[in-house]
Amino acid sequence: MEKGRRLLFWAGILFVFAVTSIVSIEAQGLEAQAKAVSEARVDAVTIDTLAKFEKLELPVVTFYHDQHTEALAKQGKDCASCHEKDADGKLSIKFKSLVDEDPDTIKTIYHNQCIGCHKDMVSAGQKSGPLDGQCRSCHTKNPAASEWQPISLDKSLHFRHVRGTGGDEKCQTCHHTYDEAAKELVADKGKEQNCRNCHMEQDRVVNEELTVRSYAMASHEKCVTCHMEYTAKKKASGPAKCAGCHSAASQAEMKVVENPERLMRGQPDHTLLVTVKDGKPQANMGPVPFDHKGHEEYVKDCRSCHVGEGSMDGKFFELAGDMHLKTNMQGCVGCHKAKQEEKPVCAGCHSQMRETKAPSKDSCAKCHVESAKELYVDGMIPEKEIEEAVAAELVSSRDKTVMTITDADIPEEIVIGALSDQYEPSKFPHRKIVKKLIADMQGDNMAGYFHGQDTLMCSGCHHNSPASKTPPKCASCHNKPFDPAKPDVPGLKAAYHGQCMGCHTAMQLEKPSNTTCSDAEGCHVKKK
Structure with a gap:
């Protein structure tokens, strides 16, 4: 009986020791995680690969990419430590694989490779990330605050890429189309489109087969890989780290090319904006003569107005929503309103004007020209040259003189x-x-x-x-x-x-300010 009690006592001690060790290890992992996320970061990558297969048991993993890249670089390692190359020698964006096979395989790859790397580093006497038993150090509900900023290939950045890759004749460096017959990507010279025409927010899967990668996946595979190749050849190139593109500081330091060459892709200098229904233009209201070339000078890129649906050589290229909606920054009225608020001389009056007042017919006629709707009667579509000539004539005939009062x-x-x-x-x-x-x-x-x-x-x-x-x-x-x-x-x-x-x-007036009441610069003088 006494021997049994002693065994039970030591079993209890071992159990408490084991629990304490596990809690201690987990606590150390959480402490390390808390330290890692104490500052807002740009390089946070959400690992939720299993979510497309099954419901997740634990929170998604927030992976700090630049932090790991820098740690590997100190050991003389590069991206190939985590990313495999495909048949063409291109690095895959996926971790230690080229395709997502099944949930168990994916989970095994992540756990074995990540934790295994951490173990090797600890064995070598180096600081490292979480180990076995520290699940919540990676699967945390409280990742670092994100300072990640989206980046677009605006006119300046696009021009720099055109110049850096060999000029306008080398568009196929980035642009391609899919040849259904050959089942491969090919150049489509002269008809290059916006990447988002094909690459959407999510992967496109048909019959359980990936047909088109998501925009995020495609852009990172193309851009980062190309940057790395140029760097390896000791040529001027772009960044390969998250912060290089997606931090506000890096974006502010990017060289801006003033007045880059106009990107010609078959767009007109002038055109007529007309409502389209079921593929046919509507003549119930006059079309709007539009100075396309003039507006190109004021926007960052094509997507400032266009949503990316349609083709460059088509008759109609889809715009973004209601052109009259004041909250639509990709529409005419919304963009004009934003410009009014940006310019102090305009904002002084327009910030005071009522927003609910319906426009007058005279106001509509400033944009819509009734005489031009004859071009679209019964759904007719005029020749592109005729449409452009009419639009150019109407735009040039506008009187742009600010009327004065005597x-x-x-x-x-x-x-x-x-x-x-x-x-x-x-x-x-x-x-x-x-x-x-x-x-x-x-x-x-x-x-x-x-x-x-x-x-x-x-x-x-x-x-x-x-x-x-x-x-x-x-x-x-x-x-x-x-x-x-x-x-x-x-x-x-x-x-x-x-x-x-x-x-x-x-109007951002400093003298008199809006709080200057009764001093020498104010509006009011106290009665004596």
Whole structure:
């Protein structure tokens, strides 16, 4: 009996020791993980390969790629330590395999290779990552905050790649199409398209066979591999680490080519934008003459407007959503509105204007030309040359001169005294401000075309009255004091301050600032 108790005692001690060891090991792993994720990172890669086969038992693994690349480099190892080469000698983006076979195989590869590498490093007396039993060190719900930034091949970066790979005749270096008959990728000279025309967010799988890689997978395989090859040949190249492309700091340091050569892919200098339904243009409203070449100068790349659906040699290239939607930054109205808010001289008025007001027919006619819809009657499609010629003529005929108002029609000074109590009436330098706004708009094509009416700019302040040289006073709508029966109409004092201070803020005026009330530069002088 005594011997049995002693055995039970030592068994308990061993059990406690084992549990303590496991907890200690796990705690050390968690401590290392916590240290690793203490700062926001750019190189976090989510390993969720098993998710497409089965429901995950543990959280996905967040793998810090640059951290591992740097650790391997110190040992004289490179990407081939983790990535295998295919039949063409290209590194696979997948870990220690070329294809994802089945869940058990994938799990075995990750566990054996990752933990095995960590064990080897520990045996060699080096610091390393989690070992057996430290599952939660990798499968954590709290990965590092991400500072990863998307990157696009804008006009400047694209031009640098064209020049670096041999010029416009070497487009096949990056661009290709799939030949169904030959079952291989081939060059399609002159018809190169955006990568996203084929490569979408997810892999395309047909009959359990991968037919088109995802955009992320395709771009990393192509770009990183090419960068590495150029570096090996001691040629100027791009980065091979995550942070080199996807950190804000690296992007800010990238060389920008001013005014790169125009990328010609069959796009017109001018065209007519028309609604298309079931593949046929609709003539229920006049098309919009569009200066395509002029707009190319203002955008970063084609995807600033186009969603990437369609072909370069097709009649219609799909745009992104509603062109009139103010929240659609790839549409006309949304983009124009954003430009208005970026430019202080525009923002002063446009930030104050009501967003819910429906556009007038005159406003529609500034873009839509009724006479041009005859080209599309009964679903007809005009020849490309005719369409471009008509669009060019209509664009060139636009008057882009900012209309001015004669000094005699602009009161030199407006005295605002309806609320004067503690302060003297405010003296508003009306003519000076109006003429300054008009002068600042001169030379701006968009401002010139859309401000073709001399009194239109008056609407910036006199927002609920017809455009006129003699608009009604503010007090005709805004009561003194605030009228609870009109909750959407501020009182006179709030209206004045909201309009004036809001304009000063939007125009980023320093003198007077929107909080300068009664000093020498302010609007109010205290009564004596």
